Amino acid sequence: MASITVGISDLKLANPPDTLITYALGSCVGICLLDPITRVGGLSHIMLPSSAAVTGDLNVMKFADTAIPDLIKKMERKGASRTRLKAKIAGGAQMFGAGQTGGTASNDMWQIGQRNVQAVTAILQKIGIPIIAKDVLSNYGRTVLFDPATGIMTVKSLNKNVKEL
Helix, strand or coil: CCEEEECCCEEEEECCCCEEEEEEECCCEEEEEECCCCCCEEEEEECECCHHHCCCCCCHHHEHHHHHHHHHHHHHHCCCCHHHCEEEEEECCCCCCCCCCCCCCCCHHHHHHHHHHHHHHHHHHHHCCCEEEEEECCCCCEEEEEECCCCEEEEECCCCCCEEC
């Protein structure tokens, strides 16, 4: 059994008994996808909502609009069926706000976590993949562990109870 680490702006696949883990989900969103029949699992650590806002960045794994379709294609190559995929998401925190850097919490620049969650939700909905569990927003970071054998997404946060979704 191996624990496969997914970095920031990265995505990986796993089959049981391997698991996937990503650290430092602040405003970023972690997306766990699973085909419950083949047990092909995927985890993407998305940093920004849209590739359209950034020119010249070729890392498709960084953006919700490009990472999610890429993750699905890679999972399909491993035997997953798009029609069976289920999603669990975590992250999208507002890590900075009023007073911390002189900005205001209502300033759109500080709402990146919320924008990431909205983008991920909209893309999954458009593709037809249901989000069956989530732990999003608030103001704290998360570590996500995903086990394709059980489909459980474990969310750990400093000074918070461990959540199994």
